[in-house]
Amino acid sequence: MNSTTQYYNQNAQQFFDSTIDVEMQSLYEKFLPLIPTGGRILDAGCGSGRDSKAFLDKGFQVDAFDASAELTKLATDLTGLEVTQTTFLEFQSEPATYDGIWACASLLHVPEEELPKTITHLLQFLKPHGLFYASFKLGNCSEIRDGKHYTDMTESNLESLFNEFKPINIELWKTSDQRANNAQIWLNIIVKF
Template identity: 25%
Template structure:
């Protein structure tokens, strides 16, 4: 999967060599894409195995931790990306977890957020639970956190054409 379509709207708004945190970095696909374009990147994932894979194959550092409990205030990043990272989080926890992650972004920094569009909950063949969002509900949550939407687009999933993704680039206003 080529991440250009959802990473470019963020990257074109960042200075060269900006520091970017990828929360829920998984195999490091997005870290590699960003690193190859001259950005300074750091991964964050809950899996020791994924962290080791990223270090070996991408050459990036990865912090292993649980984003629902980690203290992101120690960071001062130019941007944080959450590509599909919060789709497994129950909707009632979104506000507090997202706000905790956004604390690690500098004033006037950016956050890239992608979420699955829809209503309700589903479970895939691997037992992973997905929580769906409507654009208007996400906008209400984001507005209450003093985040301004600087880019939005809706796109079809490359993996499954019936899935739609909501992509936001957000500017931290305070």
């Protein structure tokens, strides 16, 4: 178990409480209209299950996983889904299953050198012309902070990363952190394949 997973297991309730009510509507409004009505979404690194629940409430089919056993339990309780406890690289499903993959503030915990392999693994589960959403903290480093590994991204680094996979379209934009007393800027990306 890596230090990030260990951190989330030890601080699951605190993390859940600090993120469950964060306003996400502006992000949903960019992503969900691009998914077919009732389409299937994979919440990759689902954390509290907040986004999975929102997608379910809007009539989408959702599968979710997280590496943290403790967060998986909390997300299962919140959503009623059988949230799977697994890592990005260990996740398995039928190929070309999902209309969209949602990786909100989760891939940022993958070391930079492992991101291409991780994205390649996840993309096999995306349908043709499917959408991939991810978000990273704006910056240019890969390091352990507060007990968790972070890979921060610049706009050019993030665009270059996803351009390796020959996408049809990339949309990239910045948002401010919605948590109280947090001045973090986030980079968001929606990629169509």
